[in-house]
Structures are given as structure tokens and as C-alpha cells.
Amino acid sequence: MESELIIKNLHANIEGKPILRGVDLVVKRGEVHALMGPNGSGKSTLANVIMGNPKYEVTDGEIWFKGENILEYSPDRRARMRLFLAFQYPMSIPGVSVANFLRRSLEAVREGNKPREEGENPTGQATKRRSIPPGEFRKQLQEKMRLLKVDNSFINRSINDGFSGGEKKRAEILQMALLEPEIALMDETDSGLDIDALKIVSESVNALRGPQLGILLITHYQRILNYITPDFVHVMYDGRIVKSGGKELALELEEKGYEWLRPSDEENGVAANA
Amino acid sequence: MPKALPSGFSRSAVEELSRQKEEPEWMLQKRLQAWEIYEQTPTPLGRRGDLGTLRMFSNFKFQQLSPYVPSNGNGALPIAIEQSLEEALVDQRAGLVVQRNASVVRTELDEELKRQGVILTDLDSAVRDYPELVQQYFMTTCVPVNTSKYTALHAAFWSGGIFLYIPRGVEIEDPILAQIWIDSPASATFAHTLIIADEQSSVRFVEEHNSAFAGEQPSLLDDVVEVYVKNAAHVEFSNMQDLGLNVWNITNKNAVHEKDGSTTWVLADLGSKVMLSDIGVGLAGNGSAGELVGVFFTDHDQRYSINTLSDHASTATNAETLVKGVLSGESRVEFIGMIRVRPKAQQTASFLSDHTLLLSDKCRAESIPSLEIGANQVSASHGATTGKIDEEQLFYLMVRGIAREEAERIIVQGFFEPVLQRIPLENLRTRLRRSIVHRMSGSFESEADTWVDAQERWEVEGVDEYAVSLDNKPAEEEIQLMEY
Numbered sequence: 001m002e003s004e005l006i007i008k009n010l011h012a013n014i015e016g017k018p019i020l021r022g023v024d025l026v027v028k029r030g031e032v033h034a035l036m037g038p039n040g041s042g043k044s045t046l047a048n049v050i051m052g053n054p055k056y057e058v059t060d061g062e063i064w065f066k067g068e069n070i071l072e073y074s075p076d077r078r079a080r081m082r083l084f085l086a087f088q089y090p091m092s093i094p095g096v097s098v099a100n101f102l103r104r105s106l107e108a109v110r111e112g113n114k115p116r117e118e119g120e121n122p123t124g125q126a127t128k129r130r131s132i133p134p135g136e137f138r139k140q141l142q143e144k145m146r147l148l149k150v151d152n153s154f155i156n157r158s159i160n161d162g163f164s165g166g167e168k169k170r171a172e173i174l175q176m177a178l179l180e181p182e183i184a185l186m187d188e189t190d191s192g193l194d195i196d197a198l199k200i201v202s203e204s205v206n207a208l209r210g211p212q213l214g215i216l217l218i219t220h221y222q223r224i225l226n227y228i229t230p231d232f233v234h235v236m237y238d239g240r241i242v243k244s245g246g247k248e249l250a251l252e253l254e255e256k257g258y259e260w261l262r263p264s265d266e267e268n269g270v271a272a273n274a
Numbered sequence: 275m276p277k278a279l280p281s282g283f284s285r286s287a288v289e290e291l292s293r294q295k296e297e298p299e300w301m302l303q304k305r306l307q308a309w310e311i312y313e314q315t316p317t318p319l320g321r322r323g324d325l326g327t328l329r330m331f332s333n334f335k336f337q338q339l340s341p342y343v344p345s346n347g348n349g350a351l352p353i354a355i356e357q358s359l360e361e362a363l364v365d366q367r368a369g370l371v372v373q374r375n376a377s378v379v380r381t382e383l384d385e386e387l388k389r390q391g392v393i394l395t396d397l398d399s400a401v402r403d404y405p406e407l408v409q410q411y412f413m414t415t416c417v418p419v420n421t422s423k424y425t426a427l428h429a430a431f432w433s434g435g436i437f438l439y440i441p442r443g444v445e446i447e448d449p450i451l452a453q454i455w456i457d458s459p460a461s462a463t464f465a466h467t468l469i470i471a472d473e474q475s476s477v478r479f480v481e482e483h484n485s486a487f488a489g490e491q492p493s494l495l496d497d498v499v500e501v502y503v504k505n506a507a508h509v510e511f512s513n514m515q516d517l518g519l520n521v522w523n524i525t526n527k528n529a530v531h532e533k534d535g536s537t538t539w540v541l542a543d544l545g546s547k548v549m550l551s552d553i554g555v556g557l558a559g560n561g562s563a564g565e566l567v568g569v570f571f572t573d574h575d576q577r578y579s580i581n582t583l584s585d586h587a588s589t590a591t592n593a594e595t596l597v598k599g600v601l602s603g604e605s606r607v608e609f610i611g612m613i614r615v616r617p618k619a620q621q622t623a624s625f626l627s628d629h630t631l632l633l634s635d636k637c638r639a640e641s642i643p644s645l646e647i648g649a650n651q652v653s654a655s656h657g658a659t660t661g662k663i664d665e666e667q668l669f670y671l672m673v674r675g676i677a678r679e680e681a682e683r684i685i686v687q688g689f690f691e692p693v694l695q696r697i698p699l700e701n702l703r704t705r706l707r708r709s710i711v712h713r714m715s716g717s718f719e720s721e722a723d724t725w726v727d728a729q730e731r732w733e734v735e736g737v738d739e740y741a742v743s744l745d746n747k748p749a750e751e752e753i754q755l756m757e758y
Contacts, residue, residue: 051673054665079675091670095688101671103724104684108675131720134727158688175674 003029003066003182003214005050005083010061012049019045021239022061029182030211034225034250035218037236038258043218044088046236047185051075051085065183080109084181086172088188088218092160098171099155102178103137109179144177148204166197173204183214190224202227222254235261276344276377281460282337285309288430291342295433300409301401308419308429315423320579325606325640327579330548331424334522339462339494341431343375351379354486355455362451363514363701364480369394369438369450373465375458376433390444397435397466407439411470416500416556417528424524424550428464428496435466440475440507449478449512449699456485456493456521465497471507471535478510480699485518485545492520492547499527503535505559510538512699516709517545519574528554531562531591540697542706543570543578544713554583557591557619567696568597569706571713572605572637581610584626586619586649595626598693600686601637602713608640613656617648626656631663631689633682633714680721683714687725 005027012020019042027033037043049056050063052075063071070078093101110132132140145152150170160168169189176184186205190198205228209215217228225233225247233249234241235258242261243249276294279287288309292302320328351359355374368387371394372380378396387394393404400408413419419429436452454465471477483495495517501509509529517523523546529537539553555564564584572578584593593613601607613624630639643656663685671681690710697703704726711722 053669074678075669075672076675076677076681079673085673087670087673091664091667093667093670093685093688095691096684097691100687100725100727101674101684103727104676104680104721105671105674107724108677108680131724179674 003082004064005183005214005216006062006064007046007050008062008064010046010049010063011059012045013057013059014045014055018059019056019239020049023236023239023241025234025241027183027214027216029214031232032209032215032217032228032230033232033234034230035216035234035236036220036222036250036253039220041236042239043236044187047085047187047216047218050078050185051083052078076108079179082109082180082182084176084179084184086169086176086184086186086189088191090160090168090172092158092163094158094161096159097155098157098159101159102141102175103132103134105175106137106140106178107132141178144174147207148174148177149200150174165192166194166201169193169197169201170204173201173208177204177208181213183216185216185218187218188220189217190219190221198224199227222250225250237261237263276342278340278344279342281340283341283427283431287341291431291433294342295398297401298405300405304412304419305430308413308426311420312423312426312430315420315426317423325577325579325608325638327548327550327577327606327608330577331522331524331550334492334494334548336462336494338491339460340458341462342433343458343461343463344433345374345377345379352457352486354457355453358453358455358482358484362453363482363512363699363705364449364451365701366448367451368446368448371396371436371450371452372455373434373436373453374455375461375463378434378436384448387444387446391441392444392446393437393439394450395437397437397468398433400435400437400468404437404439407470408437408468411500411502412466412468413498413500416502416530417498417526421526422552424496425498425526428466428498428526431462432464432466432498434463436468438467438469438477438479440471440477442472443474444472445476446478449480452479452481454481454483454495454497456495456517457487459487459489459491459493459520462494462496465495467497467499469500469509469511470502471504471509473505474507475504476508478512478698480512480702481514483513483515483517483523483545485521487518487520490520492522494522494524495546496524497526499525501527501529501537503529503531503537503562505532506534507532508536510540510698512540512542512697512702514542514702514705515545515549519545519547519576521546523549523551525549526552528556529564530556531559531564533559534561535559536563537565538698539564539566539568540699540702541566541568542702543568543580544709546576548577550579552581552583554585555593556585556587557593558587559591560589561591562588563592565593566595566597567693568595568599569690569693570597570599570607571710572599572601572607573603573713574605575603576605578605578607579610580607581612582626583612583614584624586613586615586622586624588619590621591619592622593624596693596696597628598630598690599639600631600633600689600710601639602633604634604636606638609642609658611641611643611656611658612646613644613654614646615649615652615654619649620651622649622652622654624652624654628658629689630660631686632660633663633686683711683721686710686714
């Protein structure tokens, strides 16, 4: 099945306020798309809506992934279809070790929440479920940590608890590496990073890049594109994608800013006399 | 052969109990005095507007209970008890006491400890064999008879009981295990634990409270724990209360300290329909210290009232109280945590925190931390929070493929984990993790395994075929998943 993420005419509100006003976008496996645009243009909202964040209300449009309309799917079901979001602000969850969390996450994504045997159904009673043995999990985690040059101490700590900004972003990418998504949304993964951290994070993304993975790289700044070369660049403005192009579009944006792409009021659907 | 008493509490029942036990006159008198206090003390009803735990007890039908249900000490134990002993929190133990209803049915103590002068016996025997010690310490200064109406009832009808004396300088390494079992409906059990840790001694004591009987007809466990900690002695007391929902529980526990003595209380409360729990740390000796780590998880229509007291009465004493609990169903928990610093207690350091997490809209928690400060060189603080599971945290876990219900369970694990880390006994930590997971509906057995693995087993390095090392680096560079 084609691992395509297809977004059609997507409209979404937060607390009644429209943020997305008709987004159209297609991301395929093996492609890297950069989604750029000024603050408040709806980039992060798009990522959250694709993952099904209940804070946002979808008022129109469709999201298709692997041939299914996933709009009604819960966030965890979307994730188990191998859709991934690297958060701009990863939540800390004190007391839950990265080891515990990642093992459960990997089990869920890989095995689903199916019981061990066909016909055996979890009925509220404690039941055995497919699980990944600790040794096998550790082996896989260790491979990814080596690939991404992640410090061993990550694993002993509570999820994102007391992590620096750079550590949080690297932990997100470690999760991405471990869970092996087909399409990954990376929400401002470059924000808040100094140049060294940015290089490390970019190298990690490049290490994961390949025909198995499609990436939607959301960024406010052009600088991460010095390290990660996108196949496509899209510009979002006021809740819509107003321009798409190749990697050279990013350079043009750096030179000219975003203002020249601002849609006219008429295009924007706002009455001229408002 | 002792016989069960008919239901109902009375002065003549006290006399009959003492006669059956062939007790010395002084103990009969102690019981009768306690009965007088019980009769004269008005039933406590609690504050206006509290969650009503005391009021529930005021309506409890005490007169339908038999005050004394003895068991034959020589007979085989019921399968449930035998099985529970095999799965006990302590596999390597220095001693064992099992009380079934009103009688102690098994007592064991390491021979070497016996030679060193350690005494572990049932309290009924101690009344005969060590009358001076019992007269001096039994419900005198640690938990006095008149502490409450219910401690007075306990003093009048106590039976069975555990007596532990550790001589000066003896340090008992392996824990001593006590199990209290209730398997008789409509019975009242008054279990008593009396521990005297002489100077510079130390002991780890683990007490499990369980029940196994069917039916709605409730039973009562009204237990008292008294711990005397002499100069520079240390007592670690862990209690896991996993009684059935047809058992009501009143429990009073206190530890009193001489100079430099210290106590660690670990209290895990999961069971019982209604529980009234008072736990105290009495710091009368200079430099003494008390630590209280509490965990609870309530469900259905359980009602708990938990009252802690850090009582600073001397110079340079420390206390730390840390309680965490999760409520679900329609359960209610009220927590009152008191730090009392008496006028002479300069250089006191005392800290108290109570955090509760509410999993349903129908459960209720009330937390009242309070301070009474009579000295001026004091560092004391308290904090309490009550909240629900954070939606943003849930979304984060769900975006990693974990279904909402399990994500909630993982957040509950994280909520408890820091306090579980404070529990010294690994088996108790593990048992609690499993109980906590099992109590949340829809959970899978493997979730408990994953949690336990992550917290307890990762330290075992290089034991499996999958272990790999990083680029020829030495083994210590490998991922070492340790407890933090």
C-alpha cells in the first residue's frame, strides 16, 4: 500500500477560532518536505491536527494515510499506522522512565494492542499481551542510540524530566528512530537549539532519511535547511499553503521574507469592506 | 480449649476473655479500666463538612461482631494463608509470626538471634513470660489506652499479638515477617504489635494484613502498633494493608524515640471498606528522626481517613512525611497531616507532602496539612496537591501509539514511582507496582512486568544473548538501566 499522507482542504479551529483554512498537501515516503511560514500561520496546528490532538476541531476537509481517511482515528491508532510527530515542546512525565515508556511504545506500534492469541480478548481482566523481551528491546534501543550518538544516561531518566532543550529534541529523534515511522512530522525540531545542537539533530535526521521514511519538516527558519536538504518547500500563511517549490524556494524566502506571499484579503475570504 | 465469644461487647465479655486466657490479675484490671474508658468516651463524629469516615464508624454495628474468635494453633493453616506465606513480601526472613483472627498460630525465630537474646513471641505468652516488660510498655506511653474510643476498645479486647524485643546492640539484618489474617465473618480482631528496640539495635519489620472470607457480613480489624526506639536504635516498619472490602479497619501506629533513635514507616493501603488510620512519629529524644512513606490506592466506595503526626518534642529532630495516593471509582480519602513543634524543640526540621490523583469524577479527596509551631528555630514546610491526569501528557503518550487507558495507567505509574523508590523492601515495591497495575481496569499482566523490569531488573547487565557492547568500549559503557 502507498504510504502517502494526503491532506485535502483541511479546516480546523481551536476554541472556535479558525486556524487552518483549507490546507492541501501530499507527503510520500522517501520525500522530505519543508513547511515554512511566519509565526501563527498554522504550521504546528497542522501537525497536531494530523495526529488528532483533541484540542483542535476539524471543521472541514480530509486526512488520508495509507488509503484510509484517518480523521476519526484516535492519536494512538494513527501512531500505530506509523505516523509520527516529533513535538515542538515534548511533555515531561516525571516518574516514568524512558526505558519503560519506549518499550511500551515500541510494543504498541509494532504489535498493536492485540492480545497474544487470536480470539483471546482483553475483557478488563489482566491478560498477557504480546511484549518485546527486555533483552531484545535493549538491543534495538542500543543500536539506535549508537546511530544517533545519544548518551546512555537518557534511558535512566524520567521522560523529558529535567532535560535541556537540546536533549528533549534528541530524545524525540531517538523515539523516531526506534519506532520507524513511515511518515514523520517534525515540529520546529530546530527551535531553541544552538548551532552545535542543531548540527547534531540535523545529522540524526539525515541518518534516518531514506526511501522508507517521508518527513514533513516544520520550521520557522531557513538555517536547518543548510543541513537537511528538502525535496520540496511549502510556505504556509494564514492557515493555507500559499506557495510550493523546490529547495531554492527556501533561499528565496531567506532573502525576501514572508510578506510578499501574504494573500490578499479577497483571496483570504475576508470581505473587502470589513 | 478457648471458645469464641458470642457477638457483642460488654464488661462480662472482657472478663470471660481474660478468664479463658488465664491471665494475671493486672492484665484483667488493665482490660477493665480500658472498658471503662471505652464506655465513658463519646463516639467521635469528625468535623462538620468532612468526608464522613468517622461518622461511618459511628454507624458501624459493633454489637453484631464476636469480640473473640480463637484459632487452634496446632492445626494446619488454611490454604489461602499457606499460599500467602509462600508469596510473602519476605523470602529471606529472620522470624515469622502469623496471627489468624484472635490467635497467633505460628511463631519462628532464627536460632542465632534467640541466643543473642532477641525475643519474638505472641503477646499472650509475653504477658505470662515477660510481665515486667509488658506492664511497662503495653499501651502506656506510645499508644496510651485513652488515645481514642477505639484504642480503648482495643485495649479491652486485644488478643494474640506480637511481642518483639531486640537487646542492646543487636542488628537484625533479614526482615521479620508478620501476617495478620482475618477469615471469619462478623468477627472483631484486635491485633497488637509491640516492638522494643533497645539501644543501638536495629530491625526491619514487615507486617501484612489480609483477609479471606466470603459474604457481606463485615468484620473489623482494630489494630495497634507500638514501637519503642531506644538510644540510637533504628526500626524500619513496613505495613501492607490488603484487606477485603468486607473488612473495616481502625489502625493506630506510633513510634517513640530516645536520643538519636530513628524510624522509617512504610505504609501501603489498598484494601478495606473503611479505614481510619493514625500514624505517629514521637520525637522526644534529641537528634531523633522519623520518616513516613505512604502509598494508597482506593476504588469502589472505599473510605479512608489518614492522620499523620510528626511530634517534635526535643532538640534537633527531623521528620519527613511523604504520602501519595490515587483514587478511583466513588472512593473518598481524607488526609490530615500534622507537624507539631513543641516549645523545647529547637533546630527542628520537618517536611510533609501529600499528593493525590483523581481518576474519576465521582471520587473525592480532602487534604489538610497543618503546622503547630511553638519554637523559633524551626524549618518546617508542607504541601498538598490534588489533581487529575494531564491531557497534554496523555496526548504525548498516545502519539507514541499507546492507547488512552494504558497511557493513563502509565501516568499513574509515574505518579507513584518516586514514592515507591523510597520503599526499602524490593518485594514490597514490586508487589505494589503489580497491585497498582491490576487495580486499573483493562490492564494487561505484561504492563506490570514492563514497569517492574524498567525499575528493578535493568541493573542485571550482560546476562542475556542480546546484550551488545558499544564499539569495543568497555562493558560499563553499555546501557545501564539502573534505579534512579
